[in-house]
Amino acid sequence: xxxxxxxxxxxxxxxxxxxxxxxxxxxxxxxxxxxxxxxxxxxxxxxxxxxxxxxxxxxxxxxxxxxxxxxxxxxxxxxxxxxxxxxxxxxxxxxxxxxxxxxxxxxxxxxxxxxxxxxxxxxxxxxxxxxxxxxxxxxxxxxxxxxxxxxxxxxxxxxxxxxxxxxxxxxxxxx
Numbered sequence: 001x002x003x004x005x006x007x008x009x010x011x012x013x014x015x016x017x018x019x020x021x022x023x024x025x026x027x028x029x030x031x032x033x034x035x036x037x038x039x040x041x042x043x044x045x046x047x048x049x050x051x052x053x054x055x056x057x058x059x060x061x062x063x064x065x066x067x068x069x070x071x072x073x074x075x076x077x078x079x080x081x082x083x084x085x086x087x088x089x090x091x092x093x094x095x096x097x098x099x100x101x102x103x104x105x106x107x108x109x110x111x112x113x114x115x116x117x118x119x120x121x122x123x124x125x126x127x128x129x130x131x132x133x134x135x136x137x138x139x140x141x142x143x144x145x146x147x148x149x150x151x152x153x154x155x156x157x158x159x160x161x162x163x164x165x166x167x168x169x170x171x172x173x174x175x
Contacts, residue, residue: 071143
């Protein structure tokens with residue numbers, strides 16, 4: 001009987017390990033009028049966090065995408081989404097994917113919005129994780145958020161890359 005109980009526990013734990021899958025998070029993006037404008041799924045991979053973002057109603061053209069330091073997206077602030085804080089930068093680097101002393105962990109590539117206002121973006125954020133308690137975790141105490149800016153990032157000017165006004169924000173929440 002004891003052997004059966006032990007074997008049953010091993011089988012159950014094996015099943016739960018197989019179904020665990022990668023850690024995921026989501027971000028529901030709003031504009032400064034609190035209108036829903038998109039969503040993102042973030043998935044932990046061996047190489048970093050894969051971000052899949054879909055937007056609607058965005059101004060056409062090239063836009064910057066960043067991860068910001070606070071998990072707050074207060075619409076209607078005088079300085080749009082100021083509550084989100086600066087870019088996520090747990091290692092104290094300079095801003096920009098092309099900066100010799102960078103980048104911030106939250107610096108991501110620019111992306112294009114189509115003339116109809118839609119965008120589908122897939123990017124790998126190699127300097128962040130969804131692992132709890134890691135210094136570069138997007139699920140840290142106080143949270144983080146995904147931010148879309150009105151302009152492209154120049155990828156070298158510290159601290160913001162001249163990315164312009166913050167257009168949409170979404171708090172990153174573990175799924």
